[in-house]
Amino acid sequence: MGGVSEExxxxxxxSSPWLWQRVAFTASWRGPHAxxxxxxxxxxxxxxxxxxxQGRMLEEEPPPRPEPSSVGPSIAPLVGWSPLPPEMRQPLTPSVPSAPEPRFADDGLxxxxxxxxxxxxxxMYVNYHWVAMLDxxxxxxxxxxxxxxxxxxxxRPAWEAVLRPTADYDPRCSCCPLLDCAVAAEEYLRPDEPRREGGYATRFEVRLDSVTGICVSTRELDGPRRGDGHDVRIEAAHDQAR
Structure with missing residues (x-):
């Protein structure tokens, strides 16, 4: 409903948690999360x-189990790659059934x-940058x-914005934010710890996949690490049913 706007x-x-159920993607990083x-x-x-x-497993949640308790839908058929191991095919159960539903706007976001x-x-994989990227x-x-x-x-369709973090920017984790800025650094660095030589970026190019809400790209536009950020290529996604 309607085109892109600031709001x-x-x-x-x-909106990401309410827009997709399953997703498959490749991701790469430039800079501190490289x-x-x-x-x-x-x-x-x-x-x-x-x-x-190369197909080598790096992490799996839940961890592999000797005997699967059930066989449910897997992620792999979504993308046509080889099936996930049986221990990954388990019934989907809510992690927080009491979590309140959000208030939706007329456009469904x-x-x-x-x-x-x-x-x-x-x-989480490696750090909370991963979690923030997906939500x-x-x-x-x-x-x-x-x-x-x-x-x-x-x-894939995406919405791109140039953002400037303010003093109210509140990252999921200040040591690995999507916007690696001075505001985030001041939150996690002790007063006696050195700040980044040359300072921090103040402007960032950000892209959100317009179907899933996943942050598929960030790029620092100024500062000593201009060009740093991440890139996600979504291979396939399955909508979240509401």
Missing amino acids: RFRRLAR GEPVRAWIERPARMRVEDL VAERFGDEYDHDVP PRELADGTVIESVREVTHHG
Whole structure:
């Protein structure tokens, strides 16, 4: 309903947990969160498999079990890759059944979230940057949106914005925020710890997949690490039924 706007971008940033059930993607990073690219399969609320691009398993949640208790739908048929092991095919049960539903706007996106901000976290891989990438609610508030537009990201529709974090920016984890800025650094650094030489970026280009709400790209536009950020290529996604 309607095109992209500043308010719709903010609502999309709040909406990820209600927009997808299963997703498969590859991800890569530039800068402080850099590491080898990975491929991941995730099924809400708590099922995940992460591999390197050669197919070596890096992490799996829940951990493999000797005998599967049941056989349910797997993530793999979503993308046509080889099936996940049986221990990943378990009934989907809510992780927080008492988590309150958000208030939705007329366009179906989330206008306001309630309850604990961590109610809808997916499993973490390496650090909380991963969690924030998949649920970028930290971008919805505490930022100034300089511009916003519709773009295509690896063949999928996305909304791109240039953001400036303000003093109210509140990342999921200040040591690994989506916007690696001075505000976040001041939250986790002790007064006697050194700050980054040359300072921090003040402007960031951010892209949200407009179907899933996942933050598929960040890029620092200024500062000593211009160009740093991350990139996600969504291979397939299954809508969350509401």
